[in-house]
Amino acid sequence: MICTSEHGRTPQIDSGPAGGARHHWSRAYSTVFAGGGIARGRVVGETDAQGGEVVDNPMSPKDMQATAYGLLGYGEETTIPDQSGRPLRISGSGRIREELLG
Amino acid sequence: MLHLLGSEKQLCGGLRRRELLQIGGIGALGLCQGRSRAWGADGVRPGIGFSGSQAGIGRAKACIFVFLFGSPPQHETFDPKPFAPREIQGELGAIDTVVPGLRICEGLPGIARVADRLTVVRSMTHEYPIHCCAYVMTGMPVYSIPLETAPRDPQQWPFLGSVIDYLDAQSVSSSPALPRNIGLPWKFCSRGTSKTQAGPYAAFPGDGYDPFWTEFSGTGTRAVPKLNAETQTETIFDPHAGIDRAGRFELASGCELPAEMSRARFDARMHLLRSYDRARPYLESVAEGGRWTSQQERAFSLIGSRRIRDALDVQKETLVVRDRYGMTLFGQSFPASAELSAPSFRSKFFSVDRGSGRAGPAGRDAGDLHERARSDSAD
Numbered sequence: 473m474i475c476t477s478e479h480g481r482t483p484q485i486d487s488g489p490a491g492g493a494r495h496h497w498s499r500a501y502s503t504v505f506a507g508g509g510i511a512r513g514r515v516v517g518e519t520d521a522q523g524g525e526v527v528d529n530p531m532s533p534k535d536m537q538a539t540a541y542g543l544l545g546y547g548e549e550t551t552i553p554d555q556s557g558r559p560l561r562i563s564g565s566g567r568i569r570e571e572l573l574g
Numbered sequence: 575m576l577h578l579l580g581s582e583k584q585l586c587g588g589l590r591r592r593e594l595l596q597i598g599g600i601g602a603l604g605l606c607q608g609r610s611r612a613w614g615a616d617g618v619r620p621g622i623g624f625s626g627s628q629a630g631i632g633r634a635k636a637c638i639f640v641f642l643f644g645s646p647p648q649h650e651t652f653d654p655k656p657f658a659p660r661e662i663q664g665e666l667g668a669i670d671t672v673v674p675g676l677r678i679c680e681g682l683p684g685i686a687r688v689a690d691r692l693t694v695v696r697s698m699t700h701e702y703p704i705h706c707c708a709y710v711m712t713g714m715p716v717y718s719i720p721l722e723t724a725p726r727d728p729q730q731w732p733f734l735g736s737v738i739d740y741l742d743a744q745s746v747s748s749s750p751a752l753p754r755n756i757g758l759p760w761k762f763c764s765r766g767t768s769k770t771q772a773g774p775y776a777a778f779p780g781d782g783y784d785p786f787w788t789e790f791s792g793t794g795t796r797a798v799p800k801l802n803a804e805t806q807t808e809t810i811f812d813p814h815a816g817i818d819r820a821g822r823f824e825l826a827s828g829c830e831l832p833a834e835m836s837r838a839r840f841d842a843r844m845h846l847l848r849s850y851d852r853a854r855p856y857l858e859s860v861a862e863g864g865r866w867t868s869q870q871e872r873a874f875s876l877i878g879s880r881r882i883r884d885a886l887d888v889q890k891e892t893l894v895v896r897d898r899y900g901m902t903l904f905g906q907s908f909p910a911s912a913e914l915s916a917p918s919f920r921s922k923f924f925s926v927d928r929g930s931g932r933a934g935p936a937g938r939d940a941g942d943l944h945e946r947a948r949s950d951s952a953d
Contacts, residue, residue, distance in 0.1 A: 475640040476698070478707050481647030483655075483662045494647045494664075496703040501645070502652035504685075505693045508634025513673045513690040517697020522662050523648050523655045526697040533700055533710035537734055540639075544922065545632035546741055554778045555728065562737045564713030572693055573631060 476503040483522040500526050509543045511574040534566030542568040636915035639925045653696045654679045707773030725772040735923035736776035736783040752882050756914060757785035757925045758823055758907045774925050788886060792821020813903035823886045823910050885913040
C-alpha cells in the first residue's frame with residue numbers, strides 16, 4: 473500500500489479573510505508505505521524545523537514508483553516501448569530505495 | 575493517405591508530423607504497423623526482471639495506491655512540527671504512535687496505533703508545486719501546467735497501474751478474466767466541478783490499459799459547507815464526509831445487464847456475435863484489431879462475472895469492520911480494495927482517489943482537513 477499525493481503544503485499558514493490556508497509546496501511532503509516487503513515501523517528522511525525543506529534522504533516520486541515496481545517483480549531497468557518503439561524505463565529516473573525495504 | 579508534410583494530424587501512434595520527421599527516413603512509414611506488432615505475441619518483449627543486486631526483491635502480490643488528490647499538508651499528517659511557531663505548526667498538535675520517537679498529527683489516532691507496520695517517508699520532494707498527478711504517478715521526466723488537463727497528450731506516460739497491467743499482459747497468453755488495474759470510487763475527476771485531470775491513464779501502451787473504474791452508488795449523509803470566497807451560503811452532502819450504509823461500489827453502468835436481458839438471451843446474442851466475428855477474419859489483420867478484440871473479450875467477461883461484483887460489495891463485510899474504516903466514501907473504499915487484493919484474486923492494482931467530490935473553489939478534498947483545522951489548505 474502506498475498513500476501519497478501530488479505535493480505538500482507551505483510551512484507558513486497564510487491567514488486570509490476566509491480563513492487560514494497552506495498553499496502548494498512540492499519541496500517537502502510525506503508518503504506512507506505498508507506491506508509487500510516494505511519495512512515496518514520505520515521513518516525515512518527528515519525535514520527542517522519548519523517542515524519546508526528536506527534535510528536528509530530526499531526521495532522523488534519516481535523512486536517511490538521504482539520501489540513499488542521492484543516489489544511487484546519489475547526491476548528498475550524494466551522498459552516499455554513508447555509510440556515510436558523507443559524503450560523507456562517504467563519509472564523514468566526512479567531508483568529502488570533500499571531504505572524502504574524490510 | 576499519410577501526409578508527411580503540411581498536416582498537423584496525429585498519426586495512430588499519437589505522433590505528430592514533426593516527431594515523425596525527427597525520427598526520419600522510410601522506416602517511419604512502418605511505425606503504425608510496428609507498434610501494433612510490438613503489443614502482439616510476436617512483438618519485442620520489454621525487459622522484465624531484475625538486474626544485479628536487486629534480484630529477488632519482488633514480494634508484493636498487489637498494490638493499493640491511495641492517492642490523496644488535492645494534497646494534504648505534511649504538518650497535519652505525518653510530519654507535525656509541535657515546536658515550530660504557531661503559524662507554522664497550525665492548530666492541530668502531535669501525538670505519540672506505537673513506534674517510539676515517531677509522532678504524527680493528532681487527527682490520525684488510528685494510524686498511530688498501527689504505525690509499527692508502516693514506513694513513513696518525510697522527505698518526498700520534486701520541483702512542481704502544481705496538481706501534477708501525472709508527474710508523480712508516471713515516469714515522465716518533465717511537467718507543465720497544460721499537461722494537467724490533457725490526459726491524452728502524447729507527452730503523457732503510463733501510470734503505475736497501467737504499467738503493471740501492460741507488463742503482466744506480456745507474460746500471459748490470454749487476457750485476464752478480471753481487470754488487473756482497478757480504480758475506485760469512480761473515474762478520476764469525473765464528478766465535481768474540476769476539469770479532467772491527467773494522471774491515472776495508460777498513455778502509450780494504449781487506452782486498453784487504462785484503469786477499470788468503478789462507480790459509487792449511495793448518498794451523502796453529512797451536510798458540509800461549500801466554502802465560497804465570500805460567504806458560506808450553500809451546503810452540500812458530500813459522500814467524503816459520510817455515506818449511508820447502503821452505499822456501494824459497482825461496475826461501471828455499461829457492464830450491467832439490463833433487467834429485461836436474461837442470461838440465456840445474453841448468451842444467445844454472444845453466440846450470434848461470435849458467428850459474425852468468424853466471418854470477419856480481416857479484423858485481426860488491421861491495426862488495432864487485436865486490441866479491439868481483447869477489450870471486447872474483457873468487457874464481456876465482466877458482464878458475466880459475479881466475482882468482481884462480490885469483491886466490490888462492501889455490504890458483505892461486517893458492520894464492525896466497515897465502521898472501523900469509517901462510513902465515508904473514502905473509508906469504504908478500503909474493504910473493497912482489501913478484497914480485490916486478496917491472494918486468490920488476480921487483480922494487482924487499485925487507485926483510491928479523493929473521488930473528486932470537490933464542491934467549489936475550496937471544496938473538500940485531500941487538501942482540506944476536518945472542521946477543527948482552521949488551517950485549511952488553499953485550493
